[in-house]
Amino acid sequence: xxxxxxxxxxxxxxxxxxxxxxxxxxxxxxxxxxxxxxxxxxxxxxxxxxxxxxxxxxxxxxxxxxxxxxxxxxxxxxxxxxxxxxxxxxxxxxxxxxxxxxxxxxxxxxxxxxxxxxxxxxxxxxxxxxxxxxxxxxxxxxxxxxxxxxxxxxxxxxxxxxxxxxxxxxxxxxxxxxxxxxxxxxxxxxxxxxxxxxxxxxxxxxxxxxxxxxxxxxxxxxxxxxxxx
Ligand SMILES: *Cc1c(COP(=O)(O)O)cnc(C)c1O
Numbered sequence: 001x002x003x004x005x006x007x008x009x010x011x012x013x014x015x016x017x018x019x020x021x022x023x024x025x026x027x028x029x030x031x032x033x034x035x036x037x038x039x040x041x042x043x044x045x046x047x048x049x050x051x052x053x054x055x056x057x058x059x060x061x062x063x064x065x066x067x068x069x070x071x072x073x074x075x076x077x078x079x080x081x082x083x084x085x086x087x088x089x090x091x092x093x094x095x096x097x098x099x100x101x102x103x104x105x106x107x108x109x110x111x112x113x114x115x116x117x118x119x120x121x122x123x124x125x126x127x128x129x130x131x132x133x134x135x136x137x138x139x140x141x142x143x144x145x146x147x148x149x150x151x152x153x154x155x156x157x158x159x160x161x162x163x164x165x166x167x168x169x170x171x172x173x174x175x176x177x178x179x180x181x182x183x184x185x186x187x188x189x190x191x192x193x194x195x196x197x198x199x200x201x202x203x204x205x206x207x208x209x210x211x212x213x214x215x216x217x218x219x220x221x222x223x224x225x226x227x228x229x
Contacts, residue, residue, distance in 0.1 A: 005223070006031070030051045030218070033219070034054050034056065035059075036226070053095075057086050074094075075091045076096060078096055097146075098122045117153065120158040122159065125177050140187065147190055147191045157180060158198035170207060174212070197212055198216075200216040
């Protein structure tokens with residue numbers, strides 16, 4: 001079932017790329033495996049998935065040693081500073097940097113381990129009270145500050161769009177994130193690139209791809225509904 005779902009999602013991404021005149025090779029699918037058991041991740045792995053997204057440090061720590069080493073783990077959830085040390089050398093990318101203090105902690109821990117960590121700045125484009133993330137006008141100042149950190153590499157922006165019934169309602173949000181990344185790219189900040197746009201989830205990834213997403217984070221569409229106990 002996971003293999004079929006994965007295939008379907010890839011087809012939908014390819015279709016969205018065709019509509020937008022984009023190359024499907026520009027879009028990385030992140031299989032969001034939070035709350036799911038390693039057996040299901042293994043199924044996705046066997047079907048070709050290599051990028052997995054998790055939103056809890058503990059879950060990455062549990063799953064990491066049980067699965068093949070060529071998996072790329074993406075930390076997509078809110079990250080507490082005291083937990084950075086556990087994952088800083090295990091993840092391919094942290095999508096959820098939203099404060100200078102968090103960036104400072106990542107810099108310290110990455111420096112200790114001699115790694116450079118690719119990160120995205122999380123933007124709360126929709127300005128939802130309940131969500132983490134920077135306000136639009138806070139993004140450039142943070143990018144400029146973090147550009148001085150030798151063990152962090154800002155590679156782009158991430159947003160979590162609101163939950164909506166009609167994905168078209170989020171098109172404007174994705175467009176705003178894309179525009180913001182173009183504006184920041186134009187500043188040519190040393191050590192900062194805007195090559196990654198992480199946006200789009202199960203309900204709206206096709207629209208996100210049409211608007212320029214280079215990473216989509218799909219959970220339910222691959223692994224089925226999540227149950228929280
Ligand atoms: C859970 C989650 C997703 C995936 O959500 P689905 O709707 O199941 O595709 C994507 N991004 C983040 C940050 C998440 O926490």
